[in-house]
Amino acid sequence: MQGIFPSFSQGELVMYQHLHSAAQIIQAGGVVAYPTESVYGLGCDPFNESAVMHLLAIKERPVSKGLILIGADLSQLAPYLRLTDSEHEQLAGQWPAPRTYLVKAGENVAWVRGAFSKVAVRVPDHPLARDLCRAVGHPIISTSANISGRPAARNQFQVARQLGERLDFIVSGACDRAAKPSTIIDLESGRILRA
Numbered sequence: 363m364q365g366i367f368p369s370f371s372q373g374e375l376v377m378y379q380h381l382h383s384a385a386q387i388i389q390a391g392g393v394v395a396y397p398t399e400s401v402y403g404l405g406c407d408p409f410n411e412s413a414v415m416h417l418l419a420i421k422e423r424p425v426s427k428g429l430i431l432i433g434a435d436l437s438q439l440a441p442y443l444r445l446t447d448s449e450h451e452q453l454a455g456q457w458p459a460p461r462t463y464l465v466k467a468g469e470n471v472a473w474v475r476g477a478f479s480k481v482a483v484r485v486p487d488h489p490l491a492r493d494l495c496r497a498v499g500h501p502i503i504s505t506s507a508n509i510s511g512r513p514a515a516r517n518q519f520q521v522a523r524q525l526g527e528r529l530d531f532i533v534s535g536a537c538d539r540a541a542k543p544s545t546i547i548d549l550e551s552g553r554i555l556r557a
Contacts, residue, residue: 381490384533385497392530393417395507395521398432399460399488400541401514402507402521404529405432408474409500415473417503420528423510428476430462431483432504434495439483442468442501449549457485458492460544464555474503484544490535506543514543 384394391413393406404421406413408431418425433439436454444466445453453463467474467481475481484504486492495502506514507521515521518532546556 377490380533381493381497384494384531385499387531388413388494388498388502391416393420393528394494394531394533395515395518395525395529396491396494396533397488397535397537398486398491398504399538400543401516401537402518402532403432403491403504404507404525405494405502405504407498407500408503409470411473414503417505420525421505421508421510423505424476425473426477428478428482429474430504431471431474431481431501432486432491432495433483433501434492435485438495439485439501442471443481443483444468452549458487459485460487460541462544462546463549464546465549480548482546486544488535488537490533494533 384396387394388405388407391407391410393404393413393416395402395404404417406417408414431439431442436457440450462482462484464480465483467479471481508514508524512524515524516537518534521532545554547554
């Protein structure tokens with residue numbers, strides 16, 4: 363296998379294969395857990411309604427609350443948003459970072475935004491989360507890996523303990539234990555909804 367990917371170290375090759383497996387599961391409609399800046403997230407294909415509904419059932423979260431969409435970079439998210447040129451420029455200067463913005467939604471994200479007219483989006487500051495989006499080939503869902511009302515998992519063992527066999531895959535990796543959940547900002551008004 364090392365001969366197929368000669369530029370990878372053994373550790374990088376294992377991580378590449380791990381992310382590739384997680385991406386294939388997402389593309390097939392599965393739900394995976396993966397590390398983000400502060401906590402583990404749950405992800406799935408946002409354009410597969412049954413996958414999103416399955417993720418919501420795992421979390422025991424109502425669809426009306428909405429979810430976050432993350433991408434490898436702004437160009438991956440932009441097709442699903444309605445941005446002015448100045449908003450596009452503003453976001454390009456902010457990411458990657460643990461900042462989630464509420465943005466006017468495009469057509470394809472109805473069940474992601476829940477009961478809201480805007481969709482929450484982020485280019486995460488965690489390289490594994492960005493690499494996973496890149497491997498999937500489009501944005502993915504991001505919501506904390508926990509049952510609603512319970513503490514969010516900060517490592518893969520907490521994910522396994524709380525969500526067990528409900529998930530299809532858990533990506534190995536570390537979260538920044540000192541970090542807080544991402545700040546949420548309304549892009550249009552600049553109002554901070556979660557600091």
